Amino acid sequence: MKLLMPLRVPELAPSLGRVIVPRRLLDPWVPLDDIREELATRVLELGGEGRSAAARESDGDTRARVLEITGRGAWAAAWDHAVRRAGARVADALDAEITRTARTVRLPRRRLRRHLLSNSEKRAIVARLGTGGGPFVAALDELEAAAARAGDASVLEKDAHATWQEALRTVARRLEAAWLALEAEVDAERERWNSEIEALAAWRPARWPILVVWIPLAALLVWLGLILGGYVSAPAWLASRLGF
Template sequence: MSSVKIPMPLRVPELAPSLGRVLVPRRVAEPWVPIDDIREALATRVLELGGEARAAAEREDRERVLETVSRRAWLAAWEQAVRRAADRVTHALDGRIERAARRVRMPRRRWRRRLLSPSEKRAIAARLTTGGEPFVAALDALDAVATRVRDATVLDKGAHGEWQEALRSAARRLEAAWLALEAVVAEEERRWSPELESLERWRPSLWPLLILWTPVAAALVWLGLALGGYVPAPAWLATRLGF
């Protein structure tokens, strides 16, 4: 007679304590570009995923529980936060470039060429993701554990405990990834400081003015000398002036 396998009830742990500074930041100074709303949205999304998974667990909907807090769901929340942060940084840098150029009266066509190119924007976005590698590794581990816990029975308490710890680990790695992102955001300001300083030092070239006004000035000097009798005036000028 075959024994009946009773599925292990899934219990989603509280994720807030593991989110740490994603939930409650501790900083000496505020970021140069406002990203707290992005951080708050990321924390809110993770807590929402946990709440949705717990609701599914109460309904004993195992597949829904695992899908709600799956690798895909965590990664989607993180990637959206990175995209928003990258857009915020590039927009802020473009704004600084434009304001600096306008202060020194740089021609519009010229300063628009100084704005970030698509490749530079992609590079910023790529740098913002560099601190997320441990987080992605934690999600890979979560995915592997979720595969085992999907068919776990009440006798497989170890698999259930590993899954809960994998969720907490993902939250901790998300905190580390966010702190790394904040560090890269701060570094981007330093990275672009030389470009902004060069804009502040820019001055219009005097060569166009010299080329334009030198012949005019020479003509005026010659005319003054001619009128004063210091140099002979041409016949047409003498006739016109009654010399």
């Protein structure tokens, strides 16, 4: 009977680095710390759940459960959730800034709606924020392969177990890099929309209605006022209508 190597989930916190303890000079223009903390918490939880399951390891099903808890799907779900939340946060912040700018210049509401982000633009933001996750996805591929070998490794195949543990640490390090890339992309997203927001801030109402309508109308009202006040003689056609 083959004696399987007990699975030991390594401590992941040291490999997460700045996902747990950020070291930055300036905060992102959109608050992201709660999303970062949620991501770090989820990763630490899956590590803890994996260790708990490994401690109860008694059969193949439990062993498979350990690999599933710490496997590709759990990591990918945590990352995808963080990217979607960050994308929604950025889109909401941009919409809020566009709305504030539009109100400052008194842009009509019907025109404001054309400047707010569409659903396709919001999806594009999420996609751009996730572009830094390429190395993370590659590390997940390696983890998946290492987990397949570790799942069937005997006590004599310590290298397979060590490779799986190192693959977990590598995924955590790549997650840190992906998060830092996301923060950089958030700043780039603000720059990407700067020109549109600045153009909106420079908007002014058209002046031709004032020149074409309101000035002649005001002159007409002043003229009628002078006539009714007796300061100016009314034309014959107007005098007959007014009964002068």
